[in-house]
Amino acid sequence: MNAHTSQQDQRVYRITLRGQIDEEFVEAYCPASTVLACEGETAILANIHADQSSIVGLTRHLHNLGCTILTLDSQPLPACHELREFHED
Numbered sequence: 313m314n315a316h317t318s319q320q321d322q323r324v325y326r327i328t329l330r331g332q333i334d335e336e337f338v339e340a341y342c343p344a345s346t347v348l349a350c351e352g353e354t355a356i357l358a359n360i361h362a363d364q365s366s367i368v369g370l371t372r373h374l375h376n377l378g379c380t381i382l383t384l385d386s387q388p389l390p391a392c393h394e395l396r397e398f399h400e401d
Contacts, residue, residue, distance in 0.1 A: 323386040325360040325367050331379030333357075341373050354382070361389065 330353050338348045342360060349356045360367065371381060 321363040322361055322389050323363070323367075324389055325357075325362060326383075326385045327357045327360065327371070327374070327381060328383040329355050329357070329374060329379045329381050331355065331374070331377060333374070333377065333379065337373075337377075341370060355379075 332353075333348065333350075333355050335348060338346050338357070342357060343362055343366075346360050347358045349358065357370075360370070362370070367384075367386075371384070374381065
């Protein structure tokens, strides 16, 4: 998050892509909460908490690695009370 963004600008993203990435890439270029799942030639980056400019930067890194974005989905960040309920379950 930079000086021009707020918590309201943040969303949770999920990217499905074709290409090879690893945990080292995730640690270097993705927010700490990001989860990587790989199956054959397909990889999924999930739980990416980012604003729009951050997700553009991440997709550029993926493009530079030769990855093909198959899907990019987003949803609003859960409200604080929703997070508490989620962790209590």
